[in-house]
Each structure stands twice: as C-alpha cells, then as structure tokens.
Amino acid sequence: MKDILKALFQPFKVVNLQTIYLLFGIQAMAAIILWQMSGGGLIPGPYKVMHGVINVISRPDFGENLFASLWLTTEGMGISIVLALIISYLYVIPFFKPLAAFIIKCRYLTLTGLIFLFTLLTKDGHQLKISLLIFGIVPFFVTSLVAIIDSIDQQEYELCKTLKMSDWNALVEVIIIGRLDQAFEVLRQNFAISWMMITMVEGLSMSEGGLGALLIKSNKYIDLSTVFGILVIIFSMGVIWDYVLGLLRIWLFPYTKIQTIQL
Amino acid sequence: MSNKLPYQREKLLFKVENVSLSYDTREILQNINFEIYDIVRPGIVQGQVVSLIGRSGIGKTQLFKILSGFKKPNAGSVRIGVDQHLVQMGDVGIVPQDYILFNHRSIYDNLKIAVNHCSKKMSDKEKEESIGHYANEFQLTEHLRKYPMQLSGGQRQRVSIIQQVLTGNSFILLDEPFSGLDVVMKDKVIELLVKVSLSTEETTLIIVSHDIESSLAISDTAFILAKQSENKAATIKQTLDLMEMGLAWHPEIKSDPEFIDLVGKIKYMI
Numbered sequence: 001m002k003d004i005l006k007a008l009f010q011p012f013k014v015v016n017l018q019t020i021y022l023l024f025g026i027q028a029m030a031a032i033i034l035w036q037m038s039g040g041g042l043i044p045g046p047y048k049v050m051h052g053v054i055n056v057i058s059r060p061d062f063g064e065n066l067f068a069s070l071w072l073t074t075e076g077m078g079i080s081i082v083l084a085l086i087i088s089y090l091y092v093i094p095f096f097k098p099l100a101a102f103i104i105k106c107r108y109l110t111l112t113g114l115i116f117l118f119t120l121l122t123k124d125g126h127q128l129k130i131s132l133l134i135f136g137i138v139p140f141f142v143t144s145l146v147a148i149i150d151s152i153d154q155q156e157y158e159l160c161k162t163l164k165m166s167d168w169n170a171l172v173e174v175i176i177i178g179r180l181d182q183a184f185e186v187l188r189q190n191f192a193i194s195w196m197m198i199t200m201v202e203g204l205s206m207s208e209g210g211l212g213a214l215l216i217k218s219n220k221y222i223d224l225s226t227v228f229g230i231l232v233i234i235f236s237m238g239v240i241w242d243y244v245l246g247l248l249r250i251w252l253f254p255y256t257k258i259q260t261i262q263l
Numbered sequence: 264m265s266n267k268l269p270y271q272r273e274k275l276l277f278k279v280e281n282v283s284l285s286y287d288t289r290e291i292l293q294n295i296n297f298e299i300y301d302i303v304r305p306g307i308v309q310g311q312v313v314s315l316i317g318r319s320g321i322g323k324t325q326l327f328k329i330l331s332g333f334k335k336p337n338a339g340s341v342r343i344g345v346d347q348h349l350v351q352m353g354d355v356g357i358v359p360q361d362y363i364l365f366n367h368r369s370i371y372d373n374l375k376i377a378v379n380h381c382s383k384k385m386s387d388k389e390k391e392e393s394i395g396h397y398a399n400e401f402q403l404t405e406h407l408r409k410y411p412m413q414l415s416g417g418q419r420q421r422v423s424i425i426q427q428v429l430t431g432n433s434f435i436l437l438d439e440p441f442s443g444l445d446v447v448m449k450d451k452v453i454e455l456l457v458k459v460s461l462s463t464e465e466t467t468l469i470i471v472s473h474d475i476e477s478s479l480a481i482s483d484t485a486f487i488l489a490k491q492s493e494n495k496a497a498t499i500k501q502t503l504d505l506m507e508m509g510l511a512w513h514p515e516i517k518s519d520p521e522f523i524d525l526v527g528k529i530k531y532m533i
Binding site: 158255 | 331333352353355356357359361363364365366367376377380381382410412413426427430432
C-alpha cells in the first residue's frame with residue numbers, strides 16, 4: 001500500500017487501470033464535496049445543478065433541442081472534415097501550398113468580426129450557423145492534418161518509389177490511406193472545438209432551437225441552475241461522443257491498438 | 264579451406280564514376296569509383312553480392328542515397344543495368360536499416376502491393392502463388408495476416424527484402440542489414456541474403472555496412488570505404504576481389520584463417 005501511494009506521486013510510474021479509476025472517483029468526489037461546501041450565493045451547488053439537469057431533461061422540447069444541436073454539429077463537422085481533408089491532401093502539391101498555409105493562419109481570425117459578413121453571404125440562419133462552424137473548425141483541422149503530413153518519414157515515400165509506384169499512388173498510399181487513422185483521431189480531437197462552438201453559433205439564430213439557444217435563454221433570466229444543468233449535459237454529451245469516436249477508431253483501424261514488439 | 268571456385272565476369276551492371284558529395288565546405292565523399300559485373304558460375308544460378316564497408320559516420324548513408332537515386336551527387340554519376348542508364352529513383356530496391364513497411368497494411372497486403380507493381384505482368388493466381396512461395400521460403404506464412412508492428416525486427420527485415428524481390432527489382436541495396444543483431448541472427452541474415460542472391464542470375468545485392476566479418480562472409484566483392492587521411496572525405500580505399508582470393512561462396516568461411524586474417528587487416532584499415 002505504501003509503495004502504491006509512493007508511486008502515485010512519482011513521475012513516469014506506471015499504475016494499473018483500477019488504481020486510475022479509483023483515483024478518478026476519489027478526486028471527482030472530493031471536488032463535488034468541495035463545491036457543495038463552498039456553495040451559497042449566486043453559484044448553485046451540485047444538488048441544485050443536478051436538479052437543473054433533471055429539469056432540462058424533463059422539458060418536452062429537450063429531445064428536439066438536443067437533436068438540433070447534434071445534427072448541426074454532425075453536419076458542420078462532416079462538411080468541415082471533407083473540406084479540411086481535401087485542402088490537406090492538396091498541400092503536398094506545390095500549387096496549393098499557399099492556400100493551405102493561409103487557411104492554417106486563419107486560426108488567428110476572430111469570428112466575431114466576421115459574423116456580419118457571413119450574415120450577408122448566407123441566405124438563412126441555418127446556413128449562417130453551418131458557415132460559421134466550418135469557418136471556425138477547418139483551420140484547426142487543416143493545421144493538425146498538415147502537421148501529420150509533415151511528420152511522415154521521407155523513407156515511406158522512398159519505399160513507394162522502390163515499389164514502382166507513381167507520385168499519385170504514393171500520395172494515396174502514404175497520405176490518404178496510410179494516415180486515415182490519424183485523420184480520424186484529428187476529427188475526434190477537433191470534435192471538441194466544434195461542440196464548444198455549437199452554443200455560440202446557436203445563439204446567433206435561435207429559431208432552430210438547440211442546446212445553445214436553451215443556454216442563452218436561461219442565461220438571460222439568470223436561471224443559473226438551469227444554465228449549469230445545460231452545461232453538464234453539454235459536457236457529458238461531449239465526453240460520450242469522444243468515447244464513442246475512440247471506440248470507432250479502434251474498430252475501423254485495428255492496427256492503431258497494436259503495440260510494437262521488440263523481439 | 265579457401266579455394267577459388269570457377270566463375271566468369273560478364274556484363275557491366277553497375278558503375279559508380281567519380282562520385283563526390285559535399286555540404287557547404289565539408290566534403291563527405293570524394294571520387295568514389297567502383298563497378299559491379301554480372302558474375303556467372305557454371306551450373307549455378309546466382310546473382311551478385313557486393314559490400315561497401317566503412318565505419319559509422321563516414322558517409323555510408325549518403326552513398327546509399329546516391330546509389331539508390333534518391334540523392335544527386337555534386338559530381339560524378341551512377342549508371343545501372345546492361346544499358347548503363349543513369350540511376351533513377353525506383354531503379355534500385357532499398358531495404359533501409361529500420362525496415363520501413365506500410366504499417367496500416369497486413370504483411371500479406373504489403374507483399375501484394377509489391378507484386379501488384381511488379382514489372383513482370385502476372386495473373387492474380389500467379390501473384391498469390393508468388394507471395395505464398397516467398398512467404399513459405401522465408402518462414403513468414405504464419406505471419407501473413409499480422410501487421411508489421413506485430414513482427415520482430417528480423418521478421419520485418421525479411422518482409423522488407425521479399426517486398427523488393429516481388430517488385431522485380433534486380434538491384435537491392437541494404438543499409439546495415441547486420442546492425443544490432445547477435446551472432447546467431449547475423450548468420451541467419453547471411454543465410455537469407457544468400458537465398459535471395461540465389462533466386463535469379465540478375466539479382467544484385469549491395470550491402471552497405473560497418474560489419475566487416477558478416478559483409479565479407481557473404482560477398483563476392485567488397486569495397487572498403489575509408490578516409491584518405493584525417494579531416495578528408497571518404498573514398499574507396501581498397502577493392503577486395505573475394506572470388507579471386509578464393510574467399511567467396513564458402514558457407515564456413517568465417518572460420519578460415521585467411522578470412523580471419525583479412526577481417527583483421529580491414530579493421531585496421533578503416
């Protein structure tokens with residue numbers, strides 16, 4: 001027991017999964033107790049927030065709002081990943097390098113100043129939300145995908161050459177097929193950005209509803225237990241999605257789970 | 264034990280002429296010259312095995328890249344084949360030190376890619392048979408459904424070599440094939456390379472290595488890459504015609520006193 005406790009505070013020590021789960025449980029519990037004890041005033045305690053969660057879930061329009069958010073995220077992510085993959089794959093063709101480089105730098109553009117421009121360019125609220133999501137996500141997607149492409153060992157391309165593949169075949173084999181698992185991982189990681197942005201863009205056009213619209217309405221009436229309740233739902237949905245995408249990655253690309261063996 | 268076995272030197276297959284390489288003011292390689300000929304042994308189908316032996320850090324990897332056409336030298340040329348054309352990327356198969364394979368494909372699919380791009384047109388059945396034959400020959404049949412990461416270094420090396428053989432590359436460059444192996448494994452790699460060299464008359468293995476004993480044991484010709492003097496670029500300091508010396512193609516050559524003596528001399532030279 002003493003050794004386990006010592007190991008918990010030493011760098012690079014490996015502890016078993018059971019201990020990790022136990023640690024997680026204890027720390028989560030401690031945080032909730034601390035939260036409850038420090039509660040009072042404007043910030044609702046965990047009990048009130050749980051009540052808020054139940055209230056939000058019990059609302060007759062909850063399912064509709066949740067579906068609206070999920071659909072918007074999926075649609076935005078779908079279009080974004082297709083665009084980002086195309087731009088990233090084109091990055092290895094010199095003519096398209098400046099385009100990819102520009103899109104990567106677009107991470108530093110703030111969306112707030114561009115909302116008016118997007119409002120002018122789109123025909124309805126849905127299009128506006130999708131466009132903003134895409135504009136917000138694609139630069140991050142492209143940045144991660146280009147970093148993957150840049151880190152590919154030159155020897156892989158050389159292998160393609162010695163196997164008498166054309167440059168296009170090498171692109172397909174090494175970058176497209178060969179890095180599909182990593183592209184999927186980028187999707188998983190960037191899903192968080194998309195999910196985070198959803199509340200912001202849903203606030204711009206509330207006619208379609210969504211969790212973001214619910215959040216803004218509750219914020220307006222300073223209904224903090226509902227606000228925190230929605231945040232807990234958004235957080236939980238994000239964690240579930242992350243877990244599901246993680247499982248999907250292992251199922252689609254089993255080799256990602258294989259450990260290198262040294263014999 | 265050493266005795267000269269009959270052979271004939273025929274067509275010129277590979278010619279390196281006045282190859283020099285430098286970075287800024289630092290000269291790495293200078294006036295590298297050597298030739299590889301088709302060696303014909305009566306009654307035996309066997310290709311050529313040539314070694315480029317030199318110490319670590321002398322520029323062997325740079326020479327490896329130049330010979331495979333992946334790097335242009337500052338001066339000189341590398342010509343290949345009976346028509347002696349300038350070497351192009353893809354003319355020479357390479358087996359890098361870390362045995363690069365497509366990690367997202369199974370061993371079978373790695374070999375299938377090679378056979379699909381083979382210069383010789385084959386039917387699907389012939390392709391299957393070819394993969395099966397080599398997998399069986401090199402004890403890889405049970406690993407065909409595995410991924411490269413599930414194999415040991417030695418198994419990956421075998422896949423890497425077979426991949427190049429299946430592509431139909433007659434010239435195969437191997438970068439440090441004996442690196443990091445114990446004595447038993449080195450002998451196994453030697454056995455494997457001999458097997459590959461026996462596959463066709465045209466097969467030419469060019470081994471770039473610092474392992475003098477293992478390289479000499481398998482080669483018919485060896486070129487010693489060394490610096491002419493301190494702070495100078497590396498060049499071919501000596502050519503060893505092991506066939507003429509009676510040291511080529513003997514399975515038990517490592518225990519031959521003459522061979523042991525030669526290994527000692529080369530150690531001193533490089």
